[in-house]
Amino acid sequence: MKRRDFLKVTGTGAAVAAAGGVAPLLEACAGKARPLGRKVVVLAIDGMDPDLVRRFVARGGMPTFKKFIEGNTLMPLGTSLPPQSPVAWSDFITGAGPGVHGIFDFIHRDPETMLPYLSISRSTPPSKTVKLGRLVIPLAGGKVENLRRGPCLWEILARHDVPATVFKCPSNFPPVETDARTVSGLGTPDIRGTYGTFSYYTDDPPANADEFTGGECIPVRLWDDAFTADLTGPANTFRENSPPAKLRLTVHRDPTRDVAKITWDGDEVILKKGEWSGWHRVRFKLAGPLADAVGMVRFYLKEVRPHFRLYVSPVNIDPLEPALPISTPGGYAAQIARRAGRYYTQGFPEDTKALSHGVFGEEEYLAQAEIVLRERLACLEETLADFDDGFFYFYFSSIDQDTHMMWRTMDPHHPLYQPDAPPEVKGAVEHFYRAMDGALAKVLAKVDDKTAFFIISDHGFAPFYREFNLNTWLLDNGYIALADPFRRAETEFLDNIDWGRTVAYGLGLNGLYLNLRGREPRGIVEPGEAAALAAKIAAGLEAYRDPETGERPLVKVYKSRECYRGPAAAEAPELVLGFTRGYRLADDSAAVEFPERICKVREDKWAADHCIDPAHVRGVLFSNKPVAAKAPALKDLAPTILKEFGLEPPREMTGTPILG
């Protein structure tokens, strides 16, 4: 595929108008019919850390956890290599490692075009179209596909008539087509095809407005206390060159009170300063009466005067009218929404970008995170109400996202620690741990002596004090050459690389690839020399010391040929970086930029992370059954669950059942 063709097809938003299904990849699984009345329940709490949960339980705020731990097993759970959520949950789903499921990082690159892409899913616009005036009518071929390979736990269960409910498991977008009841999780985009793009309307744009990522600032000017502006929707593939669809918003500010009215398309909402709206349906016209795309937004009126500031959430796929497949059966997402109320459908709903860019203050971020949590708890109640047999999986993102953002408020060693922050800010991480105590109480009501019950997390957490730029290190050490060294400051995402003189490059949050002949389009490293070169680079990285602290940013660099087994192993980066606790890859290295300094202090509020050495961020495993395994890992859960239902795991599942 040519570069420009690839560029055309990477937007999930472009698939909104022409989404198709996805064929599951399955292997035979020899088993027998399930025993009646058997239950396995998994409460999945992304990012729950073994040390933090023990600390917060000891403080007395998690009585249900305390009681559960007393009579049951709590132990660390081995995470994936690297410990990133899409990789880790794929380990869980498939019962195998990245060599089988093919998800090695949040970010992969197409070895043909050398363009990066998000690894969980891919969309392609219609391959056949017909032009009708200025309209381009899609006829066939558009689809969105889940890129995870290998077996899928609940597909196997469903095939053996074991009822299964799976709510928001990451790396399951679009959801695998099965008879199980599932709602897609991390990987589910907003209606624009992004992981979440907020809109911020203000007459006082901040200085960093042009640098927003994950959001856009729309400058407005109020005349007679009113303005009109557009809300951006999906790429409109019905139009030539697929321009984004727009919806016109009209905003009136009350002349005296701190109140504003937002109207669009015959609907309206009135908010006072500091107020959040509920979900509101928005409709983007794509081809007149022929087609439209429906989504939903929440409004937050941040300030009315002297300056006007209105935040609009990313346009989420509406579970009542999904523009893309987000559940199986197709109506299951709506069934939950009708009873529990609408809920965020985008993969990670907490708006971390709004906090990082200063659109939200600390309390505003926490208020939005609380909305996410309350919605999720309502969905838990509704899904549990329908569950009485088989497999039940329910996922919470709160602890993961809120620990990323709020760790710094409880860590006096963190460069961004604020000793005078209000107690609700300093106690934010503990607050969300305590909220899980309520979730556990709800779930335990469904656990009986015939139930195997697990609480699991995909990884723990570590502070993020300092950044390490892998690509600058590679450039400084002669492994990368720039085509135009004078454009160094403008280089990003693998442009401006002299591939004829480059032998290795960093991509994603933990990966290092060799520029391999026969794989990369302009590869120069002979396959026979790859292992020795990888070993040399690994040794150099492990020996490197941060000049400011004297520490080694990398505790271990893993050689993927020694770690991954399976049909996808050849696609892996040659090296996987295991960072020392306190360090992580610099954001600009992930974007393949080359700043002057290799190491620097972390200044973003996203100031804790887990994309480090897996031994330093193990997850948690709580079990109401004795665990025989000495070192259980995420990939062991799927075979364990199959065995509980009397099913033999398929050969691709390399994990081992853990119960005695």
Place this chain on the structure above:
Amino acid sequence: MAKIKIDGELWARVKKVAEAAGYASPEEFVAHVLEKETAALEGADADEEEIKKRLQGLGYIS
């Protein structure tokens, strides 16, 4: 109207394909292909920006 030079062998192939595809003339076929490719290249930069934005929308990258 501008004129361009095309290798004779290529022109023969163009004529053959244009006729098979139902174009009124080889000139119409050439104009159509050039228009399509030019538009795609003109749009590529904007699309690449969109991809970068999408990647940077990931919370892990600022």
